[in-house]
Amino acid sequence: MSQQTQDLDGAARRAHHDFIGQPHTPDEGPIARAEASADGLSTPDAPLGPLGPPLDRRSTFLRGAAAAAGVVLVLTASWLVYLARSELVLIGLALFLALGAEPVVSWLVRHRWPRWLGVLAVVVVGLAAATGFVLLVGPLLADQAAQAPAYLRAAQDRGTLIGDLNARFGLQEYLTGDQAFAVGRTVFGALGSTVVVVVLAVYFVADLPRIRRTAYRFVPASRRPRAVLLGDAIAQRVGGYVLGNVLVSLIAGLSSLAVLLALGVPYPFLLATVVAVLDLVPVAGSVTAGIIASLVAFTVSPTVGGLTVGFFVLYRFLEDYLVFPGVVGRVVKVPALLTLIAVLLGGALYGIIGVLIAIPIAAAAHLLLHETVFPRLDADD
Template sequence: MALIKRPKLKTPTLKSLRPALDPILNPVLRRGRKSSQPDDFGTQGQPIDRSHPFYFGFIATAGVLTCLTFFKALGSASQVFVLIIISLFFAAGLNPAVLFFQRRGLTRGLSVASVVSVVLLFVALFLWIAIPPIIDQVNSLISNAPQLIGNLKNNSVIASLNEHYAFIDTLQKKVDENIQNGQIAIGAFGGVIGVGKAFISGTFAFLTILVLTLYFLSSLPKVTQIAYRFAPASRRERISKISDAIIGRIGAFVGGQVSVSAIAGIVMLIVALVLKLDYSFALGL
């Protein structure tokens, strides 16, 4: 008796159990079908006519508004920009002195500290010598102001005008009142508030210039290298050479002015000492 062979049943696999992917319902297949067909966005219009007066007027107006906004921003921050420019000028002027110390083996930080110390020492010496004579002369002017105003009456023309308008008498009376109240110096600055504002603004400007000069002077090579990177690569070498030459010329100019001032001060000091003038050292400075 022949044996009947049963067909072998295939064991279902995970792949066969997966449902068939519908090309319409499946987003991956649908995206692939779409990518093979060009997108239809309609007929492309004509390009903008740049010669049209409206287009030119729009671009010109936008440019003018941009310039006005830029200059208004500069005007509102003009004091800050002035302080930055002054600091850059001082840094460029003191840079040759820093390089002089660097060539002697000091680091740039020590060179900057040495140059700034010398400058601050000179400023302190100048204030120590110049402030006492200035205070004495101002006090002398204030105390002698009524007499000086009264001496104007000795002039015939001024005396004739004073008889008609009495402006000398009014001025002398006003000066006498301010001297008696001790308000003449304060009044010159617009009152007590004006004196405070002038002192605070002057101190702030001095400290700002000092800090910015120290920063620019200590990191001048890095600052210039960063600034040169904004230039086009094709012109970067030329711009860097021209900028380095400008910085060198500014340093030479400042050094020349310092030398001329030193020579003039020494000559003036010698003349003042020979003639026995008052405040000889102040005149020499």
């Protein structure tokens, strides 16, 4: 065997992976020559070698194959998205919540907290808030459950308001039939989905820096700087909206609690919690919460009911023109008309979840239009 042949065989032996296809033999022919060349490509900085030359994009075969593959890929992706639409909604909602927690985590990191500790602090505070909510509402719900026999007796008495409604609409049959089972199944399904969303959101916010880097790697290097600026601006608007919306809801709940306690409305803590939760839903949420609280207030007296209605009308005005613009408006920067249209379309397309994410999606679209589409349309040819 000549020296050249021995050198080639040695290079091929070094390139042949120690745990794949052993033993290495000289009769590998052209593969051995490729392995010998591969040994020269491998470097400490690029152990698997540099990128090869790009394919000839002018090739008719490649163009046809790329077009056919593109059609198949789009159809396959559309079908997979349709099959996994419920799971994708949960994943998207979890990412939505993670972006809402990210401003707090990043603030802690900038103040020299390790990221893992910042994420842990946010999770602990969130769990503490959820636990406090359960401890607050749980006894009230138990008290209401203890009054269930009285409600059932009233439902059978036509002389009471509940009995009259039961006779007209069949409330008792509705609550004791298959619909009650369906409602219970829906509630347990929602609880399971909530747990999944929370766990995913924790993983997302913990790994968000790596997710961010990976997402930008999909953008060509020539366009990556601009993509970084636009992507971070969108993420900042989404996160600011989520965090601001939670703060606005807390303000709504606390102010409602103070008024309901002052007016002597029954179950003020429970009603204030309902106000805070429903206020997370743009436009319709606070109106619905105000109607519920006002109906309970009218059971005390017409005066208390009227004062409660007046408070919620006044608060709705203050929230739209003072609280929400001051807390969220500076971050989202979406015109009021676009907000209303986005909420209506989001609700029509995907219910409550669509309403919740409509405004940040509108904010992202608004930003992209003003930063990419309109400048190109306004530019001279």
